Amino acid sequence: MKKLILSTAALALTAGFAMADTVRMGTEGAYPPYNFINDAGNLDGFEIVLGNELCKRASLTCEWVKNDWDSIIPNLVSGNYDTIIAGMSITDERDEVIDFTQNYIPPADSAYVATSADADVAGGVVAAQTATIQAGYIAESGAALIEFATPEETVAAVRNGEADAVFADKDYLAPLVDESGGELVWAGADVPLGGGVGMGLRESDGELKAKFNAAIDSMKADGTLNALIIEWFGENAATY
Amino acid sequence: MFSYCADPSTLDTFRWLTCYLTTGVHMSFYKSFLLVLALLAVTAPVALSFGFLGAMSARSPMKPVSWLGKGYIAIVRGVPDIAFFLFFVIALDQSFELIKHNIVCPDWTDPIRQGNDFLVCPQAKVPLGTSPEYVHQLYGFLLAVITFAIVFGAFAANVLYGGMQAVPRAQLETAEAYGMTRRQTFWRVLVPQMWVYALPGLSNLWMVLIKATPLLFLLGIEDIVYWARELGGTKTSKFSAYPHPDWRMWYFLFLLIFYLSFTKVSEVVLERVMRRLNKGQATSGGEAMRKEASA
Incomplete structure (x- = not known):
C-alpha cells in the first residue's frame, strides 16, 4: 500500500515536470500605460497585452506576478519569477546583472513636468523613481535629486512643492498633465534616454531569451507591435 | 456591482461613491484586511510558542541548550527588523530549495550559483x-x-524568561518541599503563575505586532498599506472609469482609524485578561482585588 502511494506521488510529480513550460512574468503594476491595476483589480496595460501575445506566439503558458520595483531584479535572479516586463529600459548597468531581450518599445523621450513651464530643471530639486535611468540621469545633471519608491510619489512631490519638477518617461506623465487642469505643465526640453524598453531575464536563461526574441521579431514583422504601441501610447509614439 | 454602475461619469456623488467603493480593486483592498487579521491570528500563537521554547531553553540547566536559547534571543533581538525581513526571507526560501534540490535531483551537475543567478533544478522549486x-x-x-514568528518569538522569549524569573522563589521552594520533581514544579507551579508577570510585556509585543503588519509588503504580500497606496494614487480617465486626484490621504486616514480601533479593542481585552490573571496572586493587582472584594 505504501509503495502504491509513493509511486502515485512520484507519478504526480513527473506529471508536473512534463508541463514545466509555465513562465512567470514579473511586473510592477503601478506605471500606466505600461502596466497597472485596472478597476476590476486585474493587471492591465500595454505590457500585459504584449506579454500575453508573446507567450501565445512562443507557445508558453504564462502567469503574472506583481512585485514592487525596488526588489524586482533580486527576485528575478533568485528565481521567484522568470521575466521582468515592467517598462524597464535597457541599460549597461542592468545588463551586467541580468539579460535583456531586444527592445519592444523603441528608445523614447523622458520629460520634465513642473507646476510652471519656467521651473529650474537644471539646478533645482528634481524628483525621480528610485533605480530608474531617470534617477541616474538627474544625479549626473547637476540638479538635486530626490528619489521615491513609486512613480505616484514623484508626481505628488511636485504637486505639494517638495520638488521643483519630476523627471520620468514622457508616456507615463502625458495623461497626468492632460488631466491636471493646468496645474502640471511640461518644463525644459525632452531628453532621449536608454536603449528602449526590453524584457529582463536571468543571464543563464538563454533559451527563454531566444524564444521571446523570436516572438518579438514576428510581432515587429507583421506590424502588430506598432499597432499595439499606437493603441496604448497614442498616434505620436515612436514605432518601428 | 450595481446595475447603474455602467457609466459612472453620469452619476451623482452618492451613487458614484457606491460604485467606486465596490469595484473589483476595492474588493482586493477589503480582502487584504482579512489577510492581515489572518496573519495576526496565526502568527501570535506561533510566536508565543517560539518564545516559550526560547525561554525554556534559556533557563535550561544544560549549558548548550541554554546557550542556544540565549543566542537566539540575543541575535534576533539585535538585528533590525527590516534587515531581517529583507535578508532572511530570501535566505529561507533558497535554503528550502537547496535542501529539496539535494533530495530530488542528486544527479544535477550544473552549478547552483551562476554569477548572480540562483538555479536549482525545476523540480526543486518551492513551490513548483x-x-x-x-x-x-x-x-x-x-x-x-x-x-514574523521568529522575530517576535525572540522578544516574547525574553519577556517570558523575565516572567519566569519573577515568580517568587518561595512558591518554588514550597513545591520542592512537597516533593515535586523539577518538571512538576515547572508545569504546575511556575508556568501558571508567570503569566501575570509576562502579560504587560506580551501585550506590548502584540501592539507592536499589529503595527508591524505593513512590513508584509517587503515579503511580497499585498497588505492594506499597499492597496491604500495603490487605490489612493492619481487615476486618469484614460485607464480608469473612476478618475480622481491623489486621494492617498483619505485612504491612509481610514487605515489610521482601523489601526487605532484595533489597538483599542486589544487594550480592552488585554485589560480583562490581566484582571483575571491577577486573581488570587501575591501581586499588588491581586491585593487590590482582594481589598475590593472584602470592602
Whole structure:
C-alpha cells in the first residue's frame, strides 16, 4: 500500500515536470500605460497585452506576478519569477546583472513636468523613481535629486512643492498633465534616454531569451507591435 | 456591482461613491484586511510558542541548550527588523530549495550559483513553477508567518524568561518541599503563575505586532498599506472609469482609524485578561482585588 502511494506521488510529480513550460512574468503594476491595476483589480496595460501575445506566439503558458520595483531584479535572479516586463529600459548597468531581450518599445523621450513651464530643471530639486535611468540621469545633471519608491510619489512631490519638477518617461506623465487642469505643465526640453524598453531575464536563461526574441521579431514583422504601441501610447509614439 | 454602475461619469456623488467603493480593486483592498487579521491570528500563537521554547531553553540547566536559547534571543533581538525581513526571507526560501534540490535531483551537475543567478533544478522549486498562483501566495504567507514568528518569538522569549524569573522563589521552594520533581514544579507551579508577570510585556509585543503588519509588503504580500497606496494614487480617465486626484490621504486616514480601533479593542481585552490573571496572586493587582472584594 505504501509503495502504491509513493509511486502515485512520484507519478504526480513527473506529471508536473512534463508541463514545466509555465513562465512567470514579473511586473510592477503601478506605471500606466505600461502596466497597472485596472478597476476590476486585474493587471492591465500595454505590457500585459504584449506579454500575453508573446507567450501565445512562443507557445508558453504564462502567469503574472506583481512585485514592487525596488526588489524586482533580486527576485528575478533568485528565481521567484522568470521575466521582468515592467517598462524597464535597457541599460549597461542592468545588463551586467541580468539579460535583456531586444527592445519592444523603441528608445523614447523622458520629460520634465513642473507646476510652471519656467521651473529650474537644471539646478533645482528634481524628483525621480528610485533605480530608474531617470534617477541616474538627474544625479549626473547637476540638479538635486530626490528619489521615491513609486512613480505616484514623484508626481505628488511636485504637486505639494517638495520638488521643483519630476523627471520620468514622457508616456507615463502625458495623461497626468492632460488631466491636471493646468496645474502640471511640461518644463525644459525632452531628453532621449536608454536603449528602449526590453524584457529582463536571468543571464543563464538563454533559451527563454531566444524564444521571446523570436516572438518579438514576428510581432515587429507583421506590424502588430506598432499597432499595439499606437493603441496604448497614442498616434505620436515612436514605432518601428 | 450595481446595475447603474455602467457609466459612472453620469452619476451623482452618492451613487458614484457606491460604485467606486465596490469595484473589483476595492474588493482586493477589503480582502487584504482579512489577510492581515489572518496573519495576526496565526502568527501570535506561533510566536508565543517560539518564545516559550526560547525561554525554556534559556533557563535550561544544560549549558548548550541554554546557550542556544540565549543566542537566539540575543541575535534576533539585535538585528533590525527590516534587515531581517529583507535578508532572511530570501535566505529561507533558497535554503528550502537547496535542501529539496539535494533530495530530488542528486544527479544535477550544473552549478547552483551562476554569477548572480540562483538555479536549482525545476523540480526543486518551492513551490513548483507550474503551481497555480494561489499556491505561491500561500507559500509567501507561510514565509511571512515564519519570519514574523521568529522575530517576535525572540522578544516574547525574553519577556517570558523575565516572567519566569519573577515568580517568587518561595512558591518554588514550597513545591520542592512537597516533593515535586523539577518538571512538576515547572508545569504546575511556575508556568501558571508567570503569566501575570509576562502579560504587560506580551501585550506590548502584540501592539507592536499589529503595527508591524505593513512590513508584509517587503515579503511580497499585498497588505492594506499597499492597496491604500495603490487605490489612493492619481487615476486618469484614460485607464480608469473612476478618475480622481491623489486621494492617498483619505485612504491612509481610514487605515489610521482601523489601526487605532484595533489597538483599542486589544487594550480592552488585554485589560480583562490581566484582571483575571491577577486573581488570587501575591501581586499588588491581586491585593487590590482582594481589598475590593472584602470592602
